Amino acid sequence: MLPSLFPEESHATSTAILALSDGTVFKGISIGAEGHAVAEIVFNTAMTGYQEILTDPSYRGQIVSLTYPHIGNTGINAEDSESAGVQAAGLVVRDCALKVSNFRSEKSLPEYLKQEGIVAIAGVDTRKLTRILRET
Numbered sequence: 001m002l003p004s005l006f007p008e009e010s011h012a013t014s015t016a017i018l019a020l021s022d023g024t025v026f027k028g029i030s031i032g033a034e035g036h037a038v039a040e041i042v043f044n045t046a047m048t049g050y051q052e053i054l055t056d057p058s059y060r061g062q063i064v065s066l067t068y069p070h071i072g073n074t075g076i077n078a079e080d081s082e083s084a085g086v087q088a089a090g091l092v093v094r095d096c097a098l099k100v101s102n103f104r105s106e107k108s109l110p111e112y113l114k115q116e117g118i119v120a121i122a123g124v125d126t127r128k129l130t131r132i133l134r135e136t
Contacts, residue, residue, distance in 0.1 A: 015030070016028050024132060026129065030120065032119045037119045041065055041092070042062045051076055061088075061089050065129050066094075070094070071094070072109035073101055074100065074104075075104075075106065090120060091113065091118060091120035093120070097109070
């Protein structure tokens with residue numbers, strides 16, 4: 001069993017799998033809604049702006065992998081969205097913050113993803129994933 005990134009939250013220990021068309025499989029922990037997504041995987045190397053990335057219409061229908069290793073520490077707020085709701089089909093991160101630390105935060109990233117019905121996986125070596133994506 002994979003270690004929990006959210007030890008206080010029992011529901012956060014669900015195993016998640018990211019399977020690529022070349023047969024590569026990454027195992028991690030679900031931090032979003034239950035379900036599955038089949039879509040093109042793209043990556044973003046920005047250090048900040050995960051809420052803007054998720055709500056950017058240019059990512060509509062794609063699974064977004066964020067290469068910066070620690071995501072979610074500033075939470076989610078109503079002011080930073082690029083559009084009404086999440087446009088991405090899914091999210092892949094290395095590490096999701098255990099606690100939100102920002103006075104503007106209204107909810108955590110996992111809460112937002114679940115509310116929006118977006119599947120997401122944490123615990124993935126996103127830099128390795130990016131190297132695979134660049135080669136194909």
